[in-house]
Amino acid sequence: MSLLKVNNLTKNFGGLAAVSNVSLHLEKNELVGLIGPNGAGKTTLFNLLTGVYEPSEGDVLFEKEGKEERLNGIKPYKIANLGLGRTFQNIRLFKELSVLDNVLIAMTGKEKVGVLTGILRLPKYYQMEKKMENQARDLLAIFDLLDKEGEKAKNLSYGEQRRLEIVRALATDPSILFLDEPAAGMNPQETAELTELIKKIQREFDLTILLIEHDMSLVMDVCERIYVLEYGQLIAEGEPEEIKTNKRVIEAYLGGELTC
Numbered sequence: 312m313s314l315l316k317v318n319n320l321t322k323n324f325g326g327l328a329a330v331s332n333v334s335l336h337l338e339k340n341e342l343v344g345l346i347g348p349n350g351a352g353k354t355t356l357f358n359l360l361t362g363v364y365e366p367s368e369g370d371v372l373f374e375k376e377g378k379e380e381r382l383n384g385i386k387p388y389k390i391a392n393l394g395l396g397r398t399f400q401n402i403r404l405f406k407e408l409s410v411l412d413n414v415l416i417a418m419t420g421k422e423k424v425g426v427l428t429g430i431l432r433l434p435k436y437y438q439m440e441k442k443m444e445n446q447a448r449d450l451l452a453i454f455d456l457l458d459k460e461g462e463k464a465k466n467l468s469y470g471e472q473r474r475l476e477i478v479r480a481l482a483t484d485p486s487i488l489f490l491d492e493p494a495a496g497m498n499p500q501e502t503a504e505l506t507e508l509i510k511k512i513q514r515e516f517d518l519t520i521l522l523i524e525h526d527m528s529l530v531m532d533v534c535e536r537i538y539v540l541e542y543g544q545l546i547a548e549g550e551p552e553e554i555k556t557n558k559r560v561i562e563a564y565l566g567g568e569l570t571c
């Protein structure tokens with residue numbers, strides 16, 4: 312059973328099929344790329360997979376503990392609780408809150424204490440709080456943000472804010488992570504560092520990752536398999552070497568960004 316299976320997914324906006332009859336699958340621990348020219352439907356597909364949009368047609372099936380859950384029509388927060396985490400193309404941090412608090416907020420759905428334990432501040436409450444802080448700090452350390460834990464998020468550099476977004480997504484303890492253009496706006500040095508981090512978190516967190524990215528060197532470096540969308544339709548699927556030389560893909564990118 313695939314960890315995620317998408318069958319004939321379609322999303323219409325009025326007369327426009329932003330995603331049209333797309334079928335794909337993600338296997339456990341895979342790092343898969345989703346590429347395509349501007350407006351191809353990549354973000355719309357992410358929004359369908361994470362409950363932001365309801366599909367016009369088709370199914371999204373997620374394997375959890377040996378059972379297949381149909382995700383169509385399920386609210387985004389419930390999908391996040393099932394283990395599908397994501398980042399967004401535009402940065403969505405709590406800019407006035409500290410770096411640490413940004414991470415802790417993302418964790419609050421996971422750790423539970425009873426209402427009384429919380430109100431009465433029983434020892435269990437403090438133990439849980441400590442445990443969450445430790446986990447948050449461990450994540451910040453991996454992303455080289457630990458020395459910034461007390462800073463307001465708005466004071467971080469652009470590259471640091473992007474990394475904090477990924478930390479927040481990881482803090483929800485996902486089994487699948489959807490990254491929407493994680494390197495957007497980064498300089499080449501930051502992109503190279505991010506590439507290594509993405510490989511590292513996939514290994515260390517036993518993660519399955521689906522990655523939208525326009526930076527082809529990053530995509531070709533980290534992805535084991537790549538799906539290519541054009542005008543809402545899947546036009547190719549394969550390993551990086553196949554995709555680089557695929558005639559249909561080269562045509563779709565003609566004059567565009569397919570420079571690896």
Ligand SMILES: Nc1ncnc2c1ncn2[C@@H]1O[C@H](COP(=O)(O)OP(=O)(O)OP(=O)(O)O)[C@@H](O)[C@H]1O
Nearest residue numbers: 324327328329347348349350351352353354355356
């Ligand atoms: N909410 C919406 N209402 C109407 N049309 C939309 C909506 N969201 C996206 N679209 C249209 O659907 C198509 C696909 O857009 P989408 O943002 O998914 O593409 P993309 O591949 O992510 O593009 P980019 O690489 O530029 O981010 C575009 O033509 C876009 O204008």
